[in-house]
Amino acid sequence: MTKPIKRIAVCTGGGDAPGLNAVIQSVMIAADNLGWQCYGIRDGFNGIMFPERYPDGGVYRLTRAKVRGIGNLGGTILGSTNKGNPLHFPVNMPDGSVREIDRSDELLTYFATHEIDALVSIGGDGSLTIADALHRKGLRVIGVPKTIDNDLDKTLTTFGFDTAVGFATECIDRLHSTAESHQRVMVVEVMGRYAGWIALHAGIAGNAHAILIPEIGFDIDKVAAKIREREADGHLYSIVVVAEGAQARDGHRELVAPAEVGHAERLGGIGGIIAQALSQSTGKDTRVVVLGHLLRGGSPTSFDRLAALRFGAAAVRGLDAGKTGVMVSLGVDGVDYVSLEEVAGHIRNVPIGCDTLQTGRDLGISFGD
Secondary structure: OOOOOOEEEEEEOOOOOOOHHHHHHHHHHHHHHOOOEEEEEOOOOHHHHOHHHOOOOOEEEEOHHHHOOOOOOOOOOOOOOOOOOOOOEEEEOOOOOEEEEOOHHHHHHHHHHOOOOEEEEEEOHHHHHHHHHHHHOOOEEEEEEEOOOOOEOOOOOOEOHHHHHHHHHHHHHHHHHHHHHHOOEEEEEEOOOOOOHHHHHHHHHOOOOEEEOOOOOEOHHHHHHHHHHHHHOOOOOEEEEEEOOOOEOOOOOOEEEOOEOOEOOEEOOHHHHHHHHHHHHHOOOEEEEEOHHHHOOOOOOHHHHHHHHHHHHHHHHHHHOOOOOEEEEEEOOEEEEEEHHHHOOOEOOOOOOOHHHHHHHHOOOEOOO
């Protein structure tokens, strides 16, 4: 017989996203309503692996007083990190080399010692992969999908995406007037990792004239041709939205830093490359705007708040129903649960034949192909 739940823990890993605090609030209140205690883990799993870094020991009791009024706040009261994956934790060796070790058993020992019966892991692909590994080792786990990139499989959307797209769209709206005033080409680089959801949605909503996404290898000459076409029609400015993971047809991606032990590669810089190429090709004054981490900050939209609250409550509801090894998923008919195995390690890219992309083509937007 499965041991009854008395204590649960919640953690937030990976990049931050608007709506994290709403999930934490929802999990805590829903757990409290069932008579469970709820604990927050600092900075992903660092609160467990490095308790000496924190005055409160790295894991602390969440109460209604501590989560009151946090649902509208960006960021996360628990902190987050995308470094120090406990499954592949970097360790400095005596010979100066760095190798990765699996520290997941330390986490399981901590949960057992402190009688924490289940974990709600809020995160993206990396965090849910860790959650799946912990589940396979016997911990009761439910995942909550979080990423502004919207690239998690088996859910219609992730919280944080709507807020990021809304802000990016507002920025593009503002750039139209200044670009037109100076007859410039404005290149806007947005986040998204290896998926083009933010660039696609914000670009179409913001009336961009070209959108470059990772799913479609671009030809810079075709983007330049679009700008010249607009010039010929008397439109002397253009807006080009570029996803950070966009790549030319040869498959080359721009990186801020390559992958190394303990760290994934960091994308970025493609906006500047595109701007320089378009300036040389068209002769037009071209500027680049990198929205970067601005997309992660700020208060979540009402959609993201509601989605986050629904995800958090559904996670606790699922644990109460005996579910484990699953992620809360948003479907057409409401929230559901899908196996973490189906989600971990799988990225949801923009389908080339999707209606949103076709809408862009129908509107005359160039995708560089």
